[in-house]
Amino acid sequence: MTELRSNEPVLVTGAYGLIGHSVTLALQAGGLPxxxxxxxxxxxxxAAFTARILDVGGVDRIARFLSEHGTLDLFEAARLTGVGRIVLVSSASVYGNATGPTVGEDAPLVARDAYGCSKIGGELVARCYAAEHGLDIVILRPAWVYGPRRRTPASSGA
Incomplete structure (x- = not known):
């Protein structure tokens, strides 16, 4: 994996959300742009900062945004602009209705709703871009996300 250099800007999508806000603050505290x-x-x-509006309506718009701000994000735009690492926040909902006390990362991906299926799709695309284009991909699957910035209903699959 490549190391982040202090002069490389890091793009955080969903920065006003529960995870994105914390990630942004942590990166800023670490001295990263x-x-x-x-x-x-x-x-x-x-919100502790002002985020730019990122319209994810197409690769061209994202690539233009990335070329202006030089940072980490979406796969094709990252490939087109030479970004080396993407951190994808997925979800434990890719495992469907897991019933055991623990779920290993090698458990089958059997999502039972559109949200979980979309996360599986994103992970598959990430793996393909890693294999085909050498992007350094990190996939995180939080099991439960809760906090004051949460905007979605809390349920057992979130």
Missing amino acids: VVPTDLLADRPAD
């Missing part, structure tokens, strides 16, 4: 982005046009009152 961060380009926080979100789909929200209005900054939430509890």
Whole structure:
């Protein structure tokens, strides 16, 4: 894996969300230049920074954004702009309704809803880009995400 150099900007999508906000603050605290982005046009009152609006409506728009800000994000745009590492936040919902006390990373991916299926799809695309284009991909699967910045309903599969 490549190491982040202190002069390489890091793009964070969903920066106003529960995970994205914490990641942005942690990267900033570590002295890294961060380009926080979100789909929200209005900054939430509890956000500690202002994010740029990132319209994910097509590879050309994302590539243009990345070329202007030189950072980490989406696969094809990352490949086109020479980005070397992508951190993809997936979800434990890729495992479906797991019933045991623990679930290993090698458990079958049997999502039972569109959200989980979309996460499986994203992971598969990430793995393909890693294999075909040499991108350094890190996939995280949080099992449970809860906190004051959460905007989605809490359920057992989130």
